Amino acid sequence: MAGNLIVVGSANQDYVLAVDALPTGGETRLAHSLRRFPGGKGANQAVAAARLGAQVAIVGAVGDDDDGALLIRELRAEGVDTSEIEITSADRTGLAVVSLLPAGESAQTVVPGANHTLSAARTAHVVSRLATPDAILVVQAEIPADVVTAVVRAASQSAVRSVVNLSPVIDLDEDVLRHADPLVVHGVEAAALTGFAIDGRERAEEAAAALLRIARSVVVVADRDGAAWADDGGSGYVLSPRVGPAVDTTGAGDAFVGGLVTLLAEGASLKEAVRVGAEVGAVAMSRVGAQASYPYRRDIRQLRR
Template sequence: MQAKVVVVGSLNMDLVTRASRLPQPGETVVGSGFATVPGGKGANQAVAAARLGAPTAMVGCVGDDAYGVQLRQALLDEGIDCQAVDAVPGVSSGVALIVVDDASQNAIVIVAGGNGEVTPQRVSAADALLQQAEVIVCQLEVPAQTVAFALKRGRELGKTVILNPAPASAPLPADWFAHIDYLIPNESEALALTGIAVDSLAGAQQAAAWLLARGARKVIITLGAQGSLFADGAGFEHFAAPKVQAVDTTAAGDTFVGAFAAALSRGESERAAIAFGQVAAALSVTRAGAQPSIPTQADVAGFARP
């Protein structure tokens, strides 16, 4: 298989509990269930790209523990090329501790584990995968120097390069922008990158304009139930989200990114790819869990907007 989408990023085991509401600092609340679910932004986006029609490969690391075996097998079960997913001796696999409330909002704490071992050298060793890709996707759950290397190498190879700046806590390094074709933050990430509150469509436009002024080629700010805002040098376009009953928003953003990458990799226009990603993300929030919630290409094709 020649991978059309290559994801450089994280693999986590999600430890998920549900509660009536998210706890306040210092507070204990009673949960109503617990599950271990394969996740991690990189792995989620790889699964989304694969389920949504793109031959996909993953570049990342797990620990030499039971979670690592499960995480790698979950990707293999999706038909994802895992030749560049390394098990690192003496290191735990990454984990994410997730609480989901009755309003389907979540709070997440991540522990990097093996994700901290994804070095530029490991990405360089997977260069054959990068060379055959149409689209290269990165996030921020692996070391920053590794992300910088992957973005730069993607630009050198002339690939379509996507950065989902998640999780974001500060502005991006200025020299990253020249290597990114599509920068895809959500509202809170856009605030962290720009200092501009994205609490309205006008706020999203201001944040997108700020990012464009810093050198971003194209920006897509995902707005949850409000859809997404696309911005480039020609202006702005708002894409409304399909109306669905949300159960769990975990991995909705990852589903959008993976779906968008998959659509681009098969030659669809960016606007068609955004619309495809919106439907995939909407379907994902109607289901619980991270990777289990991600729909297939047939699911998206069968979705009828109300």
């Protein structure tokens, strides 16, 4: 089954440490707990979209190990088509060590592992084969830059819309970014691209306008406050709903993207897609874990009551 969302990206095993503070150089700190969750930007966004009812196929790579087998089982349980995940013996499954702080903020160190074994030629071929008139490509930057470039170009040749979540920021050719519809970045990434800090709504809107010069449309997520959007039809800002105290921000940005692309696949405007993305991200922040925190459609309907 080729989904109407083709997600090309990373699949990682997340090891989440609950800590009071991050250690400084030479310091040892004790964690309160260690928990393991499925993660990776590609897998996270695939699950977030699938829980909202989208048909999703993921293209990626895991190691021939227990973590890889677990990630595939979890994705299948969520209804994601995993037939294009390559199982490789060249490297271990990617992993992330996540330090979860008391206020819900998280700091992550990612070991790409098998994610960086993806072949640009093979991955582009898969995208071309999965392409359908109503498909949308979703790609992030925890995979090699040449793979991102290849799949966006393959999508363009098949008249498939590309959503590019440039996280983390990597060097991409201008023609790749010109196909981004939208280019999705958070405050840190927007600052790296524009040269100014994103410290609120006004700056987020300025960044969206500036980045519209290099992409077809743009979404700038301003941390927990909301997100600015801009396309050739207009621009605006959507406030995030207040669901409750932030418990864990891990994967909340991926939840946002999952909601965004699900609505785009259903034909919604960029403004409405951003609104749903903000709702999905807000719910995710009120729960622990990445994929485990993602809401279903019924949760979003209940949020609006």
